[in-house]
Amino acid sequence: MAFDVRIINSFLAAAVHVIKTMARVDSEPGKPFLKADDRALGDISAVIDISGAEEGSMALSFEESCIKAIVSNLFGEPVTEINTDVKDAVGELTNVICGDARRRIAEKSIVLQAGIPTIVAGNNHRINHPHSGPRLAIPFTTASGRFTVEITFRE
Template identity: 35%
Template sequence: MDSLVEIIKESVAEVIGTYTGETPVLRRQFVKQDKVALGEVTAVAGLTGNKLSGAFVVSFSREALFRIVCALFGSCPRETTEEVEDAAGEMANMICGAFRRRFEKQGITLSASTPSIVTGKDYHIHTLCKSDFLALEFDLSGHPLVVEFCLDRQS
């Protein structure tokens, strides 16, 4: 599990650092057993591999996502617009891609779907994962960003 945490941590640092110049700090890691989203804008990508299926979820607080969008486009949003949601999906897609490249070095190749975006507060995310999610909560200048990952073996 430690190598999995490092792979996710490096992937988040690579993508967020490249686009914002900031280094997200890992606050905590935990096994998440409920379905409640941990952010206000969430991107969910399905994962598939040889006899594997899972999900890669990136949840942003509005403030963290607005910081990222501000760094990307030079204009800082004040509300969650379609452009902000698209940026969340693209950031999640890039983090997932960086994760998959690193994960492949462990001998496991995964493909990912285009992320679906969910917005709001206190919503539930239902995936086909039967196993619990590994969750990593990062701090981006005082604002949370959470990455969740699960992977199930298929018979």
């Protein structure tokens, strides 16, 4: 299965844009790769269902140091643990990144809708995408750690 580069690039651009504008954090995308399993590449994740012209999902996973720095910037005060506020922020960031990506994709005449994100946290947690298919992971590096965007579409 080949991923549509227009869709992948839209998610990549949305992640960089949203993290920069909402949290004032610069991020640098790394080389995308296919994931072989459902283990999360971070300490907290959110998964959101995507439907419409394509059926799939997006997951956003953060290392603890990365999400604490991002949420500290969002809230304007230090965040020292992954708590309910951090989980809510991960869900909101997932919504906004997915929404920005869908807007960019719609400019290419591909219409997608999104569901409500599900948050999962903890060491070695798993990401259960609602659709089967190859999982493309795009790692991002920030000054405070890494986050990853995973995208999968039904085959």
